[in-house]
Amino acid sequence: MDTITGAGLQHERLSSPVAERPSGPAAMRVIVHDEPTAAGHMAYDERLADEGIPTLRLFRWNRPALSFGYRQRPPAWIAGSGPAAAGVDCVERPTGGGVAVHGSDLSCSVVRARRAGARLRDVMAALCEGMARACRAVDVAVAWNVDVEAATPIAYCLTQTSPYALTVGRRKLCGFAVRAYGASWLIQGSLLVRAIPEAIQRLMPPSVRHAYDARAICLEEAAGMGLNDAAVIDGVLHAMRDV
Template sequence: MEEWRFIPFERFSAFENMATDEAILKVGQQRQTPPTLRFYGWTEPAVTIGYSQNPRREIQYDFCRKGGIDIVRRPTGGKAVFHDGDLTYSFVAHERNPLFSTDIMKNYGTISRCIARGLEKAGIEAALVEEGRGSRVGSLDSFCFSLPLRNELLVGGKKICGSAQLRSRSVFLQHGSILLDFDPEITARVMWKNEENLMEDISKLKNSVTCVNEHSENGIETDLLCRYIKESFEETMKVRLLESSLTPREEVLKERFLRDKYLRPEWNMEGKVEIHGRNTDR
């Protein structure tokens, strides 16, 4: 049975989380590590923006700064996500792994089915979005949860998990945010574009987004949900997930990405960084 790596849940800053995931991706490209599933949380509330988003245009930048909400640009694409009451995962694998595909949507579907099975163990029935499903929430079109994409997860017709992907050198990194709690008001205040629509957007978010704890009377411990999802990956993919940590090479790269990229406003605000004396985007 194929053995993959599992990095258990821990909370870090937004900047460390992104640096860690990029380090796992880079070492994965050298085929030095097995497919890796990592769970994490956030020491401070944070907004992650998609790689090509403009934070001054697409989120309420001043509100975030004044409210102590960190802003970091993800290496993955997609739209903005507000991280506070969520469980985030990253998954890195080679597209040529026989259990995956070069078909992007198939990989979304494969991972979503594992998450859905984990949610099912927690008593929550989630369904994959079919093609063409969903409509945007009011003016919040820069918000990841405003529109369910094909193969993302819905519970009771409402989006519960958003995801985004980066493909680089035949390896893909998938980010996902599973909402444990959801506060539509603060989410709308982080994301709104038109103040006139704010109350309407809050109302629409309530009707289109849900969270784990809305479907569980006593709530679910984060560690337990992680265990359910880990087991579901093992059962669905017929692999063993071995608990581990970053390799020394990944630790070095994480510190480098943190220092030279994710802590730098040039990256987070403009998407440009200079690493090792060479001007480079990302």
């Protein structure tokens, strides 16, 4: 494993996945694995969805990145040449939702089987509560609601009301998006751990940046202290053990 630094984060980049196989029919395989590119992350998650094995994957991004929902038309400031020139990757996610910011977040992907009797609402509620437990472990009280009405369409994940989101007061900390595959659901999420990378902030139009300042919050700000990357990952893994 090589230690790398990027977007204000220092973490161990895994050259191959570290995984635990599920021990029972409802248990999840756990993978902690960083792909070298934004496109690689999305391709990896699609492979997991195609496999259909219950899985939790946690990962970081090598460089600042912007992802946008499946078949979403990205805003002009993302669709142009500005992000590449600024060292910011752009990628389409296989799941829905608005634009998400990466490079200072902890991202996750979850695969759950679409078996008879399984309800997406229950899966999402368990996932939101698991991430809420991880936040509470660093003394951050969050709220979540899987039934809230979403703004339509959602342009930016952390600035608009949506289901499957964690909030601190009126500010959004974490969001999830989902897509149904033949035999599985693929859920992708992002927990903002630190402030949005400066390279992305410089690209944002003033109105977008102001929206993030007013409506989004990172875990470090909510906790009122710096957080160790490894501890955040371990905390999420521990909190998600029953998801």
